[in-house]
Amino acid sequence: MKRLAGLFWSLLFLAVPIFGVITFAVAPAYDIWLPKDVSEHGASVDGLFYFILWLTGGVFVVTEVALFWFIWKYDANNKKSEVKYRHGSHVLEVVWTIVPAAVLLFLAIYQMNTWADIKMRRPNMAPTVEVIGRQFEWRLRYPGRDGVLGTPDDLHLVNDLHLPIDEDILIQLKSMDVLHSFFLPNVRIKQDAVPGMKIPVWFKAREEGVFDIVCAELCGWGHYKMKGRVTFESRESFEKWLEVKYQEQEATQASNAET
């Protein structure tokens, strides 16, 4: 009976790595996994995610199984051999300090380039569009025909971001009121919008489509509904759309002036 208890508890601990691995193995089949990536840099982000997943997954399984094995094997009711009176092992301490240290240091250096590409090597160009977070909407400002932000011909829109594919995009991110975070799950981009700061965000989209813009930093009671959409399209249709929107803006401004 007591031996069964030991078996029961050790199996409970064995269930941790088993169900842990199953959860991660099955999740993609139910689409509970990384959303589709349409960006140029996303592959290296996802690659790093998978690399760390395999690495930590391996350590997870090995240590959890070792834990199970020790619990089962060294159950006081099961075990005949003497307790090993040991205060530790100098060699083991050195090994399990140096090996993880080397792995972690490698991991740290390995990822630097990806990070620098996404957040430090900013393309030398004028902003494609300015995105301003405001409770609870994304205000967009395109430079207009003169290509310069802050001039009277700027195009103002809300939540409906259109961008051309296959070329560098530079977004100037601002916030009017509180913190927001400009999160494009499908582009693997996230950047907080901070009042008082102009933060550059850049990427290149590879595929056409319409995707979510999510606010990922708590910005008040309506945080959940601060939703925008981004449309990636060819240069031609992007310019066509821009022209249509510009005409619409002109028309409303004209009618406003008359009334």
Add this chain to the structure above:
Amino acid sequence: MSTVETKTTSVQDAPQKQETHVHAQPSSARKLSTFLSTYVFSKDHKVIGLQFLFSTLLWFLIGGLLALAVRWQVAWPWSDVPVVGKLFAQQGGQMAPEFYTMLFTMHATVMIFLVIIPILAGAFGNFLIPLMIGADDMAFPTLNMLSYWFMWPAFIAFGASFFVEGGAASSGWTSYPTLSTNVNSSPGAGWGQTLWLIGLTFVGVSSMLGSVNYMTTIILMRAPGMTMFRLPMTIWAMFITAVLQAFALPVLTAAGFMQLADRSLGTGFFTPEGNIVNNAIATAGGGQPLLWQHLFWFYSHPAVYIMILPAMGMVSDILTCFARKPLFGYRPMVYSVAGIAGLGFIVWGHHMFMSGMNPALGTTFMVSTMMIALPSAVKTFNWLGTIWAGRIQFTTSMLFALSFVSMFIIGGLSGIFMAATPVDIFIHDTYFIVAHFHYVLFAGTAMGVWAAIYFWFPKMFGRTMNEFWGKVHFFLTFIFLNGTFFTMHILGAVGFPRRLADAYHYETFHHLQPLNAFMTYCAIGMVASQIIFAVNFFWSMFYGPVAGRNPWNSNTLEWTAPSPPGHGNFDFQPIVHRGPYEYSVPGVESDHLMQTDPPNAAATAAAAAAH
């Protein structure tokens, strides 16, 4: 029982006091003052520890119920909340989004500031430090009493904030400006936020009084023979935690005052020029919202270790006791706690990778963050080494301690994902983070706390808790916690953001409702399982089997004192002859040698041979 013993000692004290200054006091008044000085304004570290324990367990219940309300909204947004919906929510029985925002803010606030930090340092630190180092009490008993009573203004401030206009604070437990500093930004940014800051300050005062006391006591009041390297891991962890508190806390206190000043005096430390919130232009400018984040995390990242190190220490002691084996790598364990604490001061920026902070600085914080995984790994390997080739006894306490190790592995490994800056771009502020810190703080610390409660309960109340129901409690908690929190990892892999009252209108997340419903069922099960614990706890306090001085055959000094210890703790002067982990020493008849057992030739020979 403790009540009887402490009462007799205080009754003995009482007549002396009466002789000196209160002559004509009626006896009922004297009884009242005795009662007050024994149970309410007691300076006995054990009573203060228990006061902390009962208060924090009560807040644990409140925090757990807040969590259930959060889970309800995430699983079934805008549906009527059962039972309590009519009482609290604004629109019929359903939850308003501002109410939801308040719920998760206060869930985190309560759990961190009113449960985890005070239960570890306040309850166990207070109860265990003098007992485990062989002292009769803390170095500063009055400060110690004040450290408990300074929690009460905090309890009242946080508790009352639910009932003020606009409700309690709702800008997240991190309280980032300008959401928190601008009263126009949200309903909870009014009185709720002010009370939150006041409460936080009092929690800080309490922690500071405690940490000064713990450091002094551990340095100055150890029993003869108790060298620093004969201290149990629990005490090492408490000591280093106290040092962390003392150095990190002033920064948070200062930041809290700055935010209060921003809100009430218009100082604008954290408000930039031209800030327009809700169509109202801020009166002051010239500040920087990121400044708060730096100051806040300069405390709150070390606080993450304040919330886990004492649990690590207690688990180390429990594992050795029920594996009947010396701790594997005592000194590496001490050094890794110190390493975690030291590195803990230079990793705060990893909370700010996406904040707009200089990305090159992000790289620096990434490297230090990667390195802090190292001492954590060393600790895990040493725990595995401790139970290896031991004789494991499956007590409830041991099961909780083993699960601490198992769960800490998950929480530790998932941390590597977010330490990697490019991966953090995607998972920052998603449920992956929520999974990570719940594995560390609930599946880690809370399980460690339960291990400690089951382990030291006999010392606290002189009786043991029911083992059968303890194991049922463990089993259900273990199953449900994994059901709730493990699934959060894959939710985070989709990018499912935290703190959204309803995320299903996003195309990316619309299919995740069934998974969230599953997690909520598990969370309900997890909270319900605690009923077993509560009944067992209170029943055993009065009707549990009477425990002797040393029910677990453990080695450390507290087990040489009576259970529960009377005023002054020890009925003899403990003299320490060895370290705390001399279990199963070859050639020794008993399978354990207590720290106070007289020197033993066989033990000395065995120790020399083992080194």
